[in-house]
Amino acid sequence: MQSFRTELENPIVEKDIIDLEKKIRLFREGKIHDEKFRSLRLARGVYGQRQPGVQMVRIKLPFGKVTFKQLLRIADVSDEYASGNLHLTTRQDIQIHYVSLDRTPQLWEELERDDITLREACGNTVRNVTSSPDSGINPNEVFDVSPYAHAFFSYFLRNPICQEMGRKIKFSFSSDERDTAYSYIHDLGFIPKINEQGERGFKVMMAGGLGAQPFLASPIFDFLHEDQIIPYAESLLRVFDRYGERTNRNKARLKYLVQKLGLDEVLRLVEEERIANKSKSYKIDRNTVPEPNLPEATTYPVLDEVINSIGYKHWRATNAVAQKQEGFFGVYIKVSKGDIKTDLARKLVDAIKPFVADEIRITQNQGLLLKYVREDALPSLYAALNPLGFAIPGFDSIADVTTCPGT
Structure with missing residues (x-):
């Protein structure tokens, strides 16, 4: 495999991609243990297939948002590196299949040219942050949750506190009380609310999940101020990382930690962690998700x-x-x-x-x-x-x- 160099302007992304190429080379040379390499590639969105020698690559699209240019870029990448098919997922990602492991760094570089990442789409990390797809246009929403979902994506991406957890963590943001982003099956789910003072915040649900043993999330806040949702989530991740199961993978989700310690004890540990947090509050920029370019007004034919x-x-x-x-x-x-x-x-x-x-x-x-x-x-x-x-x-x-x- 030839040595790989990127031409990206973002040095953090460039370092990530070059590091993946180096790790693949060391793995091929037998200098990295299979399990360690597995953890590394999963955190870069590269997932092994049953078919020998090929990978599934999961493309992380925060709250499912994709532009025309990005979708065309993903299509081009799938044609060049994969099977020419795009699979839409229930976490609002896109997956492509039958990718050569050795070509994943080049594939990643191609995607990043249009600001598309693979980072932490798989593995024991914070997975793609989902939201109601109609956020921003829903007539019943009290405010658009898209900037909050984007803030979670940005804050926890490459964050050292959630790179080597016992298992994955999933967050969701619903646009209204109908809960169309399914907070009740997420580790943390957020439903927007406005309090009597006119402040923004969220009803918060914790420790839901599906799988072989499904759990409904428990309501833990009727209203948590918007400036507190990221510090609270960070505190929860620290507790999960410290106390969560690491031996038995089948019992390593947050819902099992709550089952083991009890909801009240987990909440107490999170409150203790909040005191130790460096950031006591985190103001979210509401303007990070701009309005899209609208179609030009014209006279349409009467059909x-x-x-x-x-x-x-x-x-x-x-x-x-x-x-x-x-x-x-x-x-x-x-x-x-x-x-x-x-x-x-x-x-x-x-x-x-x-x-x-x-x-x-x-x-x-x-x-x-x-x-x-x-x-x-x-x-x-x-x-x-x-x-x-x-x-x-x-x-x-x-x-x-x-x-x-x-x-």
């Missing part, structure tokens, strides 16, 4: 044949939702088994560009949400999506099935 069709009427009733921004709609796309071939991904971007904002959200049921569609553009958007198989009605219905591709 009477489309408007009067049963297919369009059904699709509009189940897949289009009014935004809180007057005159705009969000449009959901069902993606069969969460899989999109790269050539179809490119056709999708070309088809939707005239009608939607430059921001797509991956949904927890492995679909897509398009934003800022003008009402009079809905028939034209439907006509553009239909030939691609992306205008199937019934989003998030009983017929909208989620699947795991396996590795």
Whole structure:
């Protein structure tokens, strides 16, 4: 394997990628133990497949947000390094398969050119921070949780306190009380609230999870001020890292620590840790997730044949939702088994560009949400999506099935 050098401007990312290349080389030379190398590659989003000699690579997309340019970059990378398929995940990531381990540093560099990371997409780390896909456009939300999800992603990425935990940790942010980001099955889940003083904060749920032994999360705060959510999460991570199981992997999640010590004792330990925290509060920048570029206003054709069709009427009733921004709609796309071939991904971007904002959200049921569609553009958007198989009605219905591709 030839030595690898990047041309990236970000020295931290560049160091990460060069370090991965060096570790792969040492692993090939037998100078790194299998288990140690496994931990390292997982924290770089590289996951072994059952098929010998190839890897699954998980691309970390905070709260499922991806631009047109980023989606096209991922498609190009999948064609060059993987199988030409994009798999949308229930944690709002994208996975690509059949990647050579030796080529993962180059793959990572290609993605970083458009600000896309693999870092901590797998492994015993803070996994992708999810949110309700409709955050920012939901008419019922008291405020947009996207900047808070982004703050969690940024704060804990490469943070020394969560690089070698006993198991993974998952955070979620729901946009309203309907809890569409499923806080009740997360290690920490946040639901936005405004208190009587008009301050922002969150209802907080802790220690939920699925798996062979599912647990419902417990409510631990009815209102935690927005400046306290990151210090609290940091304190919890420190407690989990210190007291969590490390011998039996099957009992190493936060829910089992709560089961072992009791909720009150875990909360007491977290409160002790909060006293020791260097940062007693952390002010979150609400402007870190800018509004996307909107489609240009234009006169759309009147498509009477489309408007009067049963297919369009059904699709509009189940897949289009009014935004809180007057005159705009969000449009959901069902993606069969969460899989999109790269050539179809490119056709999708070309088809939707005239009608939607430059921001797509991956949904927890492995679909897509398009934003800022003008009402009079809905028939034209439907006509553009239909030939691609992306205008199937019934989003998030009983017929909208989620699947795991396996590795």
